[in-house]
Amino acid sequence: MRLLDAQAITDIALGSSILGAGRLLAQQSVGDRGPVRLVTAAEVHNEAAICFVAGMGAPGVLVEKLPRSNEIVAALRALERATGTQMTHICPVEAGGLNALIPFVAAAESGLPMLDADGMGRAFPRLDLVTPTLYGGTSCPMAMVDEHGNEVILRAASNAWAELIARAAVVASGCITMVACNVMSGTQAKRWLVHGVLTLAEQIGALVRAQQAGGGDAVAALVAHHRAVVLHRGTIRAVERRTEAGWTMGTARSRGADEFTGTDLELDFQNEHLVARLDDAIVATVPDLIMVLSADSAEPIPAELLHFGQRVVVLAMPCDPHWHSSAGLALAGPRAFGYDIDFRPVAGISAAGRPNERGLPDV
Amino acid sequence: MRLLDAQAITDIALGSSILGAGRLLAQQSVGDRGPVRLVTAAEVHNEAAICFVAGMGAPGVLVEKLPRSNEIVAALRALERATGTQMTHICPVEAGGLNALIPFVAAAESGLPMLDADGMGRAFPRLDLVTPTLYGGTSCPMAMVDEHGNEVILRAASNAWAELIARAAVVASGCITMVACNVMSGTQAKRWLVHGVLTLAEQIGALVRAQQAGGGDAVAALVAHHRAVVLHRGTIRAVERRTEAGWTMGTARSRGADEFTGTDLELDFQNEHLVARLDDAIVATVPDLIMVLSADSAEPIPAELLHFGQRVVVLAMPCDPHWHSSAGLALAGPRAFGYDIDFRPVAGISAAGRPNERGLPDV
Numbered sequence: 001m002r003l004l005d006a007q008a009i010t011d012i013a014l015g016s017s018i019l020g021a022g023r024l025l026a027q028q029s030v031g032d033r034g035p036v037r038l039v040t041a042a043e044v045h046n047e048a049a050i051c052f053v054a055g056m057g058a059p060g061v062l063v064e065k066l067p068r069s070n071e072i073v074a075a076l077r078a079l080e081r082a083t084g085t086q087m088t089h090i091c092p093v094e095a096g097g098l099n100a101l102i103p104f105v106a107a108a109e110s111g112l113p114m115l116d117a118d119g120m121g122r123a124f125p126r127l128d129l130v131t132p133t134l135y136g137g138t139s140c141p142m143a144m145v146d147e148h149g150n151e152v153i154l155r156a157a158s159n160a161w162a163e164l165i166a167r168a169a170v171v172a173s174g175c176i177t178m179v180a181c182n183v184m185s186g187t188q189a190k191r192w193l194v195h196g197v198l199t200l201a202e203q204i205g206a207l208v209r210a211q212q213a214g215g216g217d218a219v220a221a222l223v224a225h226h227r228a229v230v231l232h233r234g235t236i237r238a239v240e241r242r243t244e245a246g247w248t249m250g251t252a253r254s255r256g257a258d259e260f261t262g263t264d265l266e267l268d269f270q271n272e273h274l275v276a277r278l279d280d281a282i283v284a285t286v287p288d289l290i291m292v293l294s295a296d297s298a299e300p301i302p303a304e305l306l307h308f309g310q311r312v313v314v315l316a317m318p319c320d321p322h323w324h325s326s327a328g329l330a331l332a333g334p335r336a337f338g339y340d341i342d343f344r345p346v347a348g349i350s351a352a353g354r355p356n357e358r359g360l361p362d363v
Numbered sequence: 364m365r366l367l368d369a370q371a372i373t374d375i376a377l378g379s380s381i382l383g384a385g386r387l388l389a390q391q392s393v394g395d396r397g398p399v400r401l402v403t404a405a406e407v408h409n410e411a412a413i414c415f416v417a418g419m420g421a422p423g424v425l426v427e428k429l430p431r432s433n434e435i436v437a438a439l440r441a442l443e444r445a446t447g448t449q450m451t452h453i454c455p456v457e458a459g460g461l462n463a464l465i466p467f468v469a470a471a472e473s474g475l476p477m478l479d480a481d482g483m484g485r486a487f488p489r490l491d492l493v494t495p496t497l498y499g500g501t502s503c504p505m506a507m508v509d510e511h512g513n514e515v516i517l518r519a520a521s522n523a524w525a526e527l528i529a530r531a532a533v534v535a536s537g538c539i540t541m542v543a544c545n546v547m548s549g550t551q552a553k554r555w556l557v558h559g560v561l562t563l564a565e566q567i568g569a570l571v572r573a574q575q576a577g578g579g580d581a582v583a584a585l586v587a588h589h590r591a592v593v594l595h596r597g598t599i600r601a602v603e604r605r606t607e608a609g610w611t612m613g614t615a616r617s618r619g620a621d622e623f624t625g626t627d628l629e630l631d632f633q634n635e636h637l638v639a640r641l642d643d644a645i646v647a648t649v650p651d652l653i654m655v656l657s658a659d660s661a662e663p664i665p666a667e668l669l670h671f672g673q674r675v676v677v678l679a680m681p682c683d684p685h686w687h688s689s690a691g692l693a694l695a696g697p698r699a700f701g702y703d704i705d706f707r708p709v710a711g712i713s714a715a716g717r718p719n720e721r722g723l724p725d726v
Contacts, residue, residue, distance in 0.1 A: 082516075149520035150528055153445075157512035165513055165535050172531035173524075 026101040029069055029108035036104055037113035038198060039089065041190045044115065048186035049085050051076070052093040052119055053106040056127065056144070056166060057176030071145045071178045072102055073109045078143035079180035082153045091115040091189065093130060093182075095197040096123045097302070102178070114198070119182065121194035121320030122289050125247060125271030127166065128159035129332050131322045132182055132192045142166060142181035146173040194320045208298050218298030219313050228317035229346055231276055231283055232265040233258045233295065236310045241303070247271055248304045252292075254312060265314060267292070269303035274337055276314065284316035285339070287323035287332040288346050291315045316346045389464040392432055392471035399467055400476035401561060402452065404553045407478065411549035412448050414439070415456040415482055416469040419490065419507070419529060420539030434508045434541045435465055436472045441506035442543035445516045454478040454552065456493060456545075458560040459486045460665070465541070477561070482545065484557035484683030485652050488610060488634030490529065491522035492695050494685045495545055495555045505529060505544035509536040557683045571661050581661030582676050591680035592709055594639055594646055595628040596621045596658065599673040604666075610634055611667045615655075617675060628677060630655070632666035637700055639677065647679035648702070650686035650695040651709050654678045679709045 030036060044050070053076055055067050080086055090110070092103040095118045107114040119130035127139060139162040144152040152169050156162035162181075170177045184192065207225055211218035223230055234254040241250035249270050256263040268275040273290040276283050284290050292301045295311040322328050324345075330336065333343045393399060407413070416439055418430050443449055453473070455466040458481045470477040482493035490502060502525040507515040515532050519525035525544070533540045547555065570588055574581035586593055597617040604613035612633050619626040631638040636653040639646050647653050655664045658674040685691050687708075693699065696706045 148524060150524050151518040152528065153516040153518075155514040155516075161511060161513050161536075165515065165532050168531040168535035169528050172528050 023101060025067065025069060026104040026108070029105045033108040033111065036107040038116050039113045040116050041193070041195050044089060044186040044189060046185060046187040046190075048088045048189070050089040050091050050115060050184045050186065050189045051079055051087050051180050052127075052130070052182045053090050053103045053178070053180050054093040054099045054127065055102050055176045056170045056179050067098075067102060067105075067176050067178055068147065069105045069109055071147055072105045074145040074151070075143050075178040075180040076106050076110060078145060078151055078153065079141065079183070082141040082143055083183055085183065087112060087183075089113055089115045089189075091184075091193065092118045092198070093127065094118050094120040094123045095201050096300075099123075100198070100201060106180075115189060115193070116198045117189065117193040117195045118197045119193055121197060121322065122287070123272050124332065126163045127179065127181065128163040129336075130159075130182065131194060131320070131328075132184060132188070133159045133331060134322060134325065134327045135188070135192050137182060137184060137188060137192055139163070139181045141183070142179060144169060144177050144179050146170075146177040147175050148173060194322065212297070219293060219295070222293070222298055223315060226315065226317050228289075228291070228315040230313060231290075231316050232256060232263070232278065232312075232314040233260050234265060234312060236306055236308055236312060237264075239306045239308065241306075250303070252303075252306045254314070257311075267306075267314070268339070269306075270337055271303055273303060275334060275339055275341070276316065282341060282344055284346050285334045285341065285343050286337060287319045287328060287343070289315075289317045289319055291317070318346055386464060388430065388432060389467040389471070392468045396471040396474065399470040401479050402476045403479050404556070404558050407452060407549040407552060409548060409550040409553075411451045411552070413452040413454050413478060413547045413549065413552045414442055414450050414543050415490075415493070415545045416453050416466045416541070416543050417456040417462045417490065418465050418539045419533045419542050430461075430465060430468075430539050430541055431510065432468045432472055434510055435468045437508040437514070438506050438541040438543040439469050439473060441508060441514055441516065442504065442546070445504040445506055446546055448546065450475060450546075452476055452478045452552075454547075454556065455481045455561070456490065457481050457483040457486045458564050459663075462486075463561070463564060469543075478552065478556070479561045480552065480556040480558045481560045482556055484560060484685065485650070486635050487695065489526045490542065490544065491526040492699075493522075493545065494557060494683070494691075495547060495551070496522045496694060497685060497688065497690045498551070498555050500545060500547060500551060500555055502526070502544045504546070505542060507532060507540050507542050509533075509540040510538050511536060557685065575660070582656060582658070585656070585661055586678060589678065589680050591652075591654070591678040593676060594641065594653075594679050595619060595626070595675070595677040596623050597628060597675060599669055599671055599675060600627075602669050602671065604669075613666070615666075615669045617677070620674075630669075630677070631702070632669075633700055634666055636666060638697060638702055638704070639679065645704060645707055647709050648697045648704065648706050649700060650682045650691060650706070652678075652680045652682055654680070681709055 090103045090107040090112050092100055103114055119132060139159040140155045142154040142162055144166060150173060154162055154166055156165055207221050208218045211221045234256040236252055237255045238253045241248060247270055252267045254265040263278050266277040267273050273292055274286040276290050293313045294301055295313050323332055329343050334341045453466045453470040453475050455463055466477055482495060502522040503518045505517040505525055507529060513536055517525055517529055519528055570584050571581045574584045597619040599615055600618045601616045604611060610633055615630045617628040626641050629640040630636050636655055637649040639653050656676045657664055658676050686695055692706050697704045
């Protein structure tokens with residue numbers, strides 16, 4: 001049992017409203033236009049034209065200003081005009097949160113199929129941190145459309161520049177901006193992307209729903225399904241959070257409970273949870289996944305909704321092998337986020353079952 | 364006589380190096396490509412395609428990162444690609460500082476003639492504060508190219524949005540970005556722009572040069588030529604300056620000397636000098652011109668180079684009548700810059716000799 005204070009109720013309402021409104025938007029598009037066709041990499045022609053469609057904005061802004069379907073389609077159309085190419089497939093840049101739902105709207109409204117893949121295999125707070133970057137794939141031309149009707153076509157000198165300039169434009173617009181970018185051929189998409197992630201997300205959703213309905217242990221089921229490690233169970237004691245240039249930055253501390261009584265967890269986040277320390281020993285770092293779940297619902301708690309008194313379970317699991325390559329760690333390892341520490345693989349789990357067969361050198 | 368301290372020498376070196384390097388760049392283009400053809404509005408076909416070419420950047424950045432001719436031409440070409448229109452004439456957005464020189468480079472390198480006009484008739488620190496805005500002329504499509512090779516094509520919902528998003532992109536790029544924007548027909552340019560300003564600038568330059576060479580009073584000659592009022596002579600006693608989102612903001616105070624002994628001047632600036640107070644009485648406001656000149660050289664001192672101990676002469680003169688219309692004051696009056704004061708025309712001078720014959724309602 002825990003007592004819900006006003007802040008907790010506000011956070012829960014906000015947290016569920018964000019994804020809830022996103023779901024509503026996607027469901028409305030599917031209701032209006034019919035179901036979205038989900039295709040696997042094997043079903044895609046080598047000459048296909050595939051792009052990411054995503055929303056870019058400060059998480060704090062997302063709460064108040066939800067995207068509309070016409071801006072999503074406008075970004076797709078602007079990218080088609082800029083490249084002179086009609087897209088054949090839509091792909092999510094990440095299969096989590098709003099950015100798993102926005103591509104559904106693009107696919108439903110445009111009638112294009114969606115590829116069962118993404119460009120991260122996890123969530124990252126930057127559009128240059130995508131697996132195509134590891135192979136020389138370019139974010140640009142990038143098309144951006146915001147709710148005011150502002151359209152930007154960006155041809156940046158690098159994917160890092162594209163992220164920097166695009167984010168500045170997003171912060172200036174004061175809202176969430178819809179982005180279409182990273183045009184790829186079918187051949188490129190097959191090699192560059194993380195495949196099967198939407199089906200995986202669907203399975204996890206069904207798993208959690210079944211456990212919740214049957215009174216089972218959703219967290220234990222998730223751990224088993226994810227091949228994850230439980231790093232910590234406890235209660236959030238402190239959260240330091242600040243917003244910098246549209247990012248939610250900070251640190252959370254949690255006091256251990258149950259089998260973790262006597263150990264404290266410290267979490268550094270930059271929109272995503274990036275570094276976990278147990279009693280000052282690093283136990284997980286980006287690009288591996290660090291997930292903070294509600295101990296009650298097993299639902300993920302994003303960095304911007306962490307608050308004092310939450311009962312949490314913290315999991316770690318290896319990221320997609322793309323990111324364990326030298327190029328992957330250079331782009332998305334702890335040092336890329338300004339932490340003066342080396343990447344350390346999640347203890348007790350190897351990524352051996354998921355080999356890096358894509359030709360990128362392992363570290 | 365005054366003693367030059369280290370700061371003063373640094374400022375003088377910086378101040379002259381900025382315009383000096385801009386001059387060098389323009390002179391090199393003209394040397395390589397031949398003289399630039401300057402045409403008057405009467406010589407322009409109604410179907411001409413005219414655009415502004417300008418540099419956008421924080422003044423502090425301009426000092427360290429000067430534009431290169433290839434970025435200037437790249438911005439022009441990007442605008443032509445975005446609009447599908449070959450430009451026939453180049454026009455400065457303002458006929459002062461670097462932005463009087465950058466269009467020379469565009470004209471010399473492209474072989475296009477330059478129109479003897481600008482979009483301000485003075486200097487403003489924002490690209491939406493141009494006379495075409497008063498007539499519904501749009502800044503967009505706007506093409507931007509920076510020294511890193513980043514290219515942005517912006518189609519904003521309004522000229523104010525274009526300025527906001529473009530400036531955010533410029534600040535993110537950390538340098539001066541070359542901009543081509545405001546495509547106008549010959550008919551539009553004739554009605555919308557402030558004409559003859561380059562010839563006027565040339566006359567003023569020649570006037571000051573002649574006075575300096577002959578030991579004459581350059582300031583007095585300028586006052587007579589500009590139909591300006593001397594608001595103040597004195598010595599800068601204090602400068603408060605900060606940089607906000609790429610703008611140089613602040614206030615300078617000057618102690619009166621000569622016939623102004625006993626009165627103090629206070630100047631508010633936002634890149635440009637915007638409000639002048641004598642002993643707390645407002646004596647000049649934007650959009651009228653407030654010019655701070657070196658008492659010694661009669662050369663203008665921009666806000667970012669004001670410093671303690673400078674001997675200055677402060678002039679005021681009416682702006683182009685475009686800006687005295689209701690629309691002009693709404694866009695560029697003191698309230699548009701956040702000052703809770705009304706516009707007050709420069710005392711002792713009427714703009715009657717330069718009537719607003721363009722059909723915009725006078726205030």
